[in-house]
Amino acid sequence: MASPVDQFQIKTIGPSLNVAGMDISFTNSAAFMILATVVVGVFLTQSMSGRHLVPTRFQSMAELSYEFIANMVRENVGSEGRAYFPLIFTLFMFILAGNLLGMIPYSYTFTSQIIVTFAMAITVFIGVTIIALLKHGTHFFSYFLPEGAPIVLAPLLIVIEVLSYLSRPISLSVRLFANMMAGHTMMKVFGGFVVALGIFGVAPLAVLVALTAFEVLVAVLQAYVFAILTCIYLHDAIHLH
């Protein structure tokens, strides 16, 4: 029987390419990222192409997802956040599509790879820091000294605050990656039980049904959490409290 973590194996598709010592072969992970992009693009353009006054089912889904993120940005970032709506909407739809595509049997979940989620998180982190620096200049650094703290403690506090600021991309990426990886591993483990227990496999099968539903919830929830945390970080960068 296949090991539960075999599903995370990266496999190259087609020829293996090497550029300057880096392996840039096309992989199953990359294939599913492209698939996710295509699915989102087709979903949004096709469903909105009718432009019905009374939306069809698909148009309604597209409008709902748009409004969901638009409201999220407005409530969490404020009116200045409108400029960053495309970024957050793209992130949300990409992660959501990746998570949900991963729920299809035999597919690959690219969000279960730390490097993918970390790349997105570090992009958000660097972008947010640059926005804060552009908006507030050097005043941004006052962020790291809590108001009213005794000056004697400043060296210690500043280091701790900087570290806790730097831990943002890690916690942002680990949250998504760990949720997806743990969930999918658990599903494979229970799937193994079903096969191994023969007739008594009905019990783990029941658990598996509930687990599948839970995984769909987690898939949507983690996309939402990633998007809303990006919004909150943007809010901090723009308003600096």
Place this chain on the structure above:
Amino acid sequence: MVAPLRRGSGKHGIRRVRGCAEVRIAALAGPASAGLVRGMDDRKSPPSLEDLADRVKRVRGGQDAARRKDLESGLPSSAMGLAFRVGVELVAGVIVGAAIGYGLDQWLGTKPWMLIVFFFLGAAGGMMNVYRAATGKGLSVGYANTADGDGSNEGGPKGSEHSDGGSPDGGKKEG
């Protein structure tokens, strides 16, 4: 826009044309505008548009603040969600601290010391994040003044009020 509406239609007309938020505002506004809604009392001057906008803003601000509070303090509001968040925050702090310590050791050649120091500092930073997450101080670095529901109003002219009650450089921050 208000005047022709008032002249043209009775009570029901107004209700039909306006959204539900405005109806609520009319109910909030007290006797003067109650007369206005009924369309009977023409002597009293109608409340100005600025007044109306002000009241709309107040109602909306309240709603947004309530909704925002839900969102911010309880990302995943379940116990498991909170536990997971706390775990991730702790681990992230330690990882960042240890990585920076290790990097500094490699660079400065102070083999174990920076790693040890930054490991604990990173753990402290992670604890700080956990504390903020658990007490609902939000996810931001530094101490946000949450007494007035930080950021509940949506930027705009009121934007400078939210950031801090007492600090003298509040105006500067927004500028």
